[in-house]
Amino acid sequence: MIEVKNLHKSFGEAHILKGINTSFEKGKTNLIIGQSGSGKTVFLKCLLGLYDYEEGSIEYDGENFANLSEDKKRDMRAKIGMVFQGSALFDSLTIEENVMFPLRMFTKLKKEEMRERANFVLKRVNLEDAHNKMPSEASGGMQKRVAIARAIVNNPKYLFCDEPNSGLDPKTATVIDNLIKEITEEYNITTVINSHDMNSVMEIGEKIVFLKEGLKAWEGSRHTIFKTDNEVVTDFVYSSNLFKKVREAILKENS
Amino acid sequence: MKYLHNIGTYFLMIIELFRKPTKWSVMKELILKDIDDLIIGSLGIVAFIAFFVGGVVTIQTALNIDNPLIPKELIGFATRQSILLEFAPTFMSIIMAGKVGSFITSSIGTMRxxxxxxxxxxxxxxxLNYLVFPKLIAMAFYPFVISIAMFLGIIGGLMACIYGGYASADDFITGLQQEFNPFHITYAFIKTFLFAFVLATIPSFHGYYMKGGALEVGKASTTSFVWTSVAIILINYLATQLLLS
Known part of the structure; x- marks a missing residue:
């Protein structure tokens, strides 16, 4: 479980996060949603320890990340898996080497054992035949799956995903969403996903934190987001014509 | 103020790159890859430039000696001094700031x-340790590149001298051996080591701390070339003042 208390973050004069309080639960897919510029990515980078923050705290299973020694921070980071928006695969390594990378850095496994583990997770993300390809030879969806495989290869306790299905077609996006949800349940990890995709919200949003201008505007789940009368949330949710029409149809049916 | 901030960040980067070392088995491969990219990959262009610039130095020296009282050996002597003291270590390092420096900045910048x-x-x-330290170690082999530049520069001079008919091979080789001061080699290699450090770290700094997209990677490469060249010229001046005066 990750607990965030009164988190503030500024860049010069710009106050980006203005006191966020929330928690992300274990074994669930936790979504941070909001419009572009609402502070989602900054929030995620603060959670990952990539950005220092001015005020507040972030606790990983009761341990305040900022107060840990450098060595302990390093140990903690080894328990974190991250899927970046652009996948962030290492260009100079093959897909298999990318997946083996965390094992090479943090374990004493023999090369064959590492390869076996990498093959296992690549199979888990349905990429059995792509081992020797370079990242540049893989499609966007494949790159995302490799990034997921790399993130979970070391059995992380926490999985973070920054807009994992951005730039993907709806079918592949759904595959990626479901894969993340399955992995979260299978490994019982705390997953935090940064998204502005309403399909993801409907598919996998077990816990949703809605950000607006650096503040938590709403918190709930995929079951409650369509029932809320919080204007900020409804503005966002029904900004798409599809959802607007679905809502109108439901209201018509109910009346 | 911005320059002071950058200088401070640069020195903090140098300290940081020695902390939390990467696993040796991984680091070993990174070092070998960087030796291949930065050192072996530069040998072709270094050999080509050194050979022909050595020839040009010889031709220009020969053409400027029109007094019959000045011995022909002076051509070999002047070529040796120019190549050992300045051309191979300094001029070649500025060329390497363009070749190796932009490669380092753009590869690290793209990763950013x-x-x-x-x-x-x-x-x-x-x-920082993972990306910059192997480059620093690889650049410790940079004096090997400069040795080749020195050797080929002198060979280029010899060839130009013989085939241009400016002096005989004997005169040139006699000139090469005249008043040879071994400390000049030490001086040249002290400079080379300092330049190697600069060539590995300044481009890395510009790549690592860049912000923006593809356009900024290009700008960072140019800025890195400018500042690496400035640092090389300043270090060259200071080292010469301290070691030779």
């Missing part, structure tokens, strides 16, 4: 833009 550096940091890896 595509969040690969963030990925390393999230995994708990000291990205």
């Amino acid at each position: 833009v595509t969040e690969q550096i963030d990925a390393l940091e999230v995994m708990g890896i000291n990205s």
Whole structure:
């Protein structure tokens, strides 16, 4: 479980996060949603320890990340898996080497054992035949799956995903969403996903934190987001014509 | 103020790159790859430039000696001094700031833009140690490149001298051996080591701390070339003042 208390973050004069309080639960897919510029990515980078923050705290299973020694921070980071928006695969390594990378850095496994583990997770993300390809030879969806495989290869306790299905077609996006949800349940990890995709919200949003201008505007789940009368949330949710029409149809049916 | 901030950040980067070392088995491969990219990959252009610039130095020296009282050996002597003291270590390092420096800045800068550096940091890896330290170690072999430049520069001079008919091979070789001061070699290699450090770290700094996208990677490469060249020229002046005066 990750607990965030009164988190503030500024860049010069710009106050980006203005006191966020929330928690992300274990074994669930936790979504941070909001419009572009609402502070989602900054929030995620603060959670990952990539950005220092001015005020507040972030606790990983009761341990305040900022107060840990450098060595302990390093140990903690080894328990974190991250899927970046652009996948962030290492260009100079093959897909298999990318997946083996965390094992090479943090374990004493023999090369064959590492390869076996990498093959296992690549199979888990349905990429059995792509081992020797370079990242540049893989499609966007494949790159995302490799990034997921790399993130979970070391059995992380926490999985973070920054807009994992951005730039993907709806079918592949759904595959990626479901894969993340399955992995979260299978490994019982705390997953935090940064998204502005309403399909993801409907598919996998077990816990949703809605950000607006650096503040938590709403918190709930995929079951409650369509029932809320919080204007900020409804503005966002029904900004798409599809959802607007679905809502109108439901209201018509109910009346 | 911005320059002072950058200078401070540069020195903090130097300290940081020695902390939290990467696993040796991984580091070994990174060093070998960087030796291949930075040292072996530069040998062709270094050999080509050194050979022909050596020839040009000889031709220009020969053409400027029109007094019959000045011995022909002076051509070999002047070529040796120019190549050993300045051309091979300094001029070649400025060329390498363009070749190796832009490669380092653009490769690290691209990793920054595509969040690969963030990925390393999230995994708990000291990205500076992982990315810059192997380049620093690889550049410790830079004096090998400069030795080749010295050798080929003199061979180029000899060839130009013989085939241009400016002096005989004997005169040239006699000139090469005249008043040879071994400390000049020491001086040249002290400079080379300092330049190697600059060539590995300044471009890395510009790549690592860049912000923006593809356009900024290009700008960072240019800025890195300018500042690496400035640092080389300043170090050259200071080293010469301290070691030779």
